[in-house]
Amino acid sequence: MTPIQCKMARVALGWGTRDLAKNASVSPDTIARLERxxxxxxxxxxxxxxxxxxxxxxxxxxxxxxxxxxxxxxKD
Structure with a gap:
């Protein structure tokens, strides 16, 4: 997964960085670093x-x- 794919996936789901951080059990700072x-x-x-x-x-x-x-x- 590339940084742009991370951003695109978040937008597709309507998630902010905190939403993603919560769902992935990581810190919001980790998400920001990934996307940078x-x-x-x-x-x-x-x-x-x-x-x-x-x-x-x-x-x-x-x-x-x-x-x-x-x-x-x-999935069926």
């Missing part, structure tokens, strides 16, 4: 990404059209 592009532990980025995925966000990797996010399809 500061280097964080991979495990920290993983827990933030997992919070988004639990909320229904899917991350789109670089595929020639740039990275992105979208809502995942509901």
């Amino acid at each position: 592009g500061e280097r964080l532990r991979d495990s920290t980025v993983d827990v933030v990404q997992a919070a988004f995925e639990r909320a229904g966000i899917e991350f789109i990797p670089e595929n020639g059209g740039g990275v992105g996010v979208r809502f995942s399809k509901p």
Whole structure:
């Protein structure tokens, strides 16, 4: 997950940085640092990404059209 994907996912869900921090069990400062592009532990980025995925966000990797996010399809 890139910093811009983090911002896009937050906006898609209508979450502020405090909402994301609460859902990921990290501090709001950690979210701000992530979105500024500061280097964080991979495990920290993983827990933030997992919070988004639990909320229904899917991350789109670089595929020639740039990275992105979208809502995942509901599981059957």
